Amino acid sequence: MNNKLLVVGTMAYDSIESPFGKTGKILGGCATYIGLAASQFKTSCTLVSVVGDDFKKSYMDLLKSKGIDLSGVELISGEKTFFWKGKYHNDLNSRTTLDTQLNVLTKFKPKVPDNFKNASIVLLGNLDPNLQGDVLSQMNNPKLVIMDTMNFWIDSYRDKLDEVISKVDVFSLNDEEARQITRTHSLVESAQKLHAMGPSYVIIKKGEHGALLFNGEKIFCAPALPLEEVFDPTGAGDSFIGGFAGYLSQCGRITFEEMKTATIMGSALASFTVQKFGTESLENITPERFNQRIQAFKSLTKFEIELT
């Protein structure tokens, strides 16, 4: 397999309020977070996305400086970039959307760059399942297809969503969404039902409680790093799946053991993201800080028991 990673998703302006403050319009969008997280690894990552002509050149430069290919990002003149405004409540586990302006997103016709049609890994970021399916149909037999989604698409695009789910290898969603899709409270049972819909691997994200990776009977439980302060949860799930895919792209082996490691890598990147507003923390990870973080995850979970 090659180390090409094809990502489809949004690039956006976000405006965020949390109990810790508020931002003006800042860089956002799932493809942005995914790209920044994946770029921590030795991968050749391209983003397929769309922006308006109000999208700052400095943001494009930032992503390029991280080695991310942007030849699949369409700029539509005379249109504005997708905008999302949200407010997190005191517990930071729930949020209210204050404003959504789809803008260019309504005209998005994703086009996979020719030299990425053979990418070994495709990551379908949280997006309209029609667009996810469109991108997948442009690919030439990828080795691994990863898909993320959220409650909005489950509510309103269920048939199309199910069709795309049936074609992916790794399906990532949060616990409430898993329960919503499968109408099952037990996450173990829910994962079994999700397997039956197609994906061999199911990742159920539980926010501050970590994530569960399922592959049939096999289960891996990744912790979240207990943090003194969570500043802004925006992009945590995208950073998680971006780190997950970036690691697998670098590693080049698709096994349950490697996916366990990938889950920890994703959790580590998500833990950085939530420590600052927007992408700020993710932009500034040094190899040293990354290694320290991985070490923290090891200490957090390692125990020795000799069975008698």
Added chain:
Amino acid sequence: MNNKLLVVGTMAYDSIESPFGKTGKILGGCATYIGLAASQFKTSCTLVSVVGDDFKKSYMDLLKSKGIDLSGVELISGEKTFFWKGKYHNDLNSRTTLDTQLNVLTKFKPKVPDNFKNASIVLLGNLDPNLQGDVLSQMNNPKLVIMDTMNFWIDSYRDKLDEVISKVDVFSLNDEEARQITRTHSLVESAQKLHAMGPSYVIIKKGEHGALLFNGEKIFCAPALPLEEVFDPTGAGDSFIGGFAGYLSQCGRITFEEMKTATIMGSALASFTVQKFGTESLENITPERFNQRIQAFKSLTKFEIELT
């Protein structure tokens, strides 16, 4: 240190409804669950508790058959045993108390048997903090004092509770209770505040999301075993802390590393408890099933990352 483990707590009749069915009056009480869990280990465990003359001899015989000393269990003639009736809701994370009859509990004057006054480990089960403090004052310089509590005592007995907390080494409570006592959402910050109240070790139980063990800057994250079916959560927290204390009593070393193992042992025992109504599952653990369960916890969390 010796391997004596002194436990104070309730012995009770419970009547339980869950989405999976309902029971008549069955064996319950925190001391019961703690004793049964601790008896999985090589410990000399005694229960300090109280029952009425309606308490079945077969229940006493069951506990004795597990090697549990009952010389500190007072039988009050003409009185009935403490009774609790509760109903779990569909998600099994919340419950409603339908009936509480304190009965003999109102006359409980705990008396530590002379030959256990030198026990190295004292476990103050979930109980009126006045009784917890009373038992502690009868002990002769224990090596480790462990305390469990619940929301009721936080609401109504806060001053006495704080006094007892200040004298214990390990304080165990659930996430909502930790937030309630410390008025802090972040569990990391909450644990720091609980440390400041006295205990060097703080365990925050998170139900299906596992448990966090804090010792100053050091944190350990124990998973809960993802189960297809949780039948009855009653006694899960008691089984957890009973297994925790039983393991430490057997092991004889009070270190953070051993407490990590103890936390996994407690989690394993709690995972058995919830699989059947009441104490049924806990009564029937074979060494083989116990080893398999510990192996499952290892598989669930083990990952390999070579840092570059």
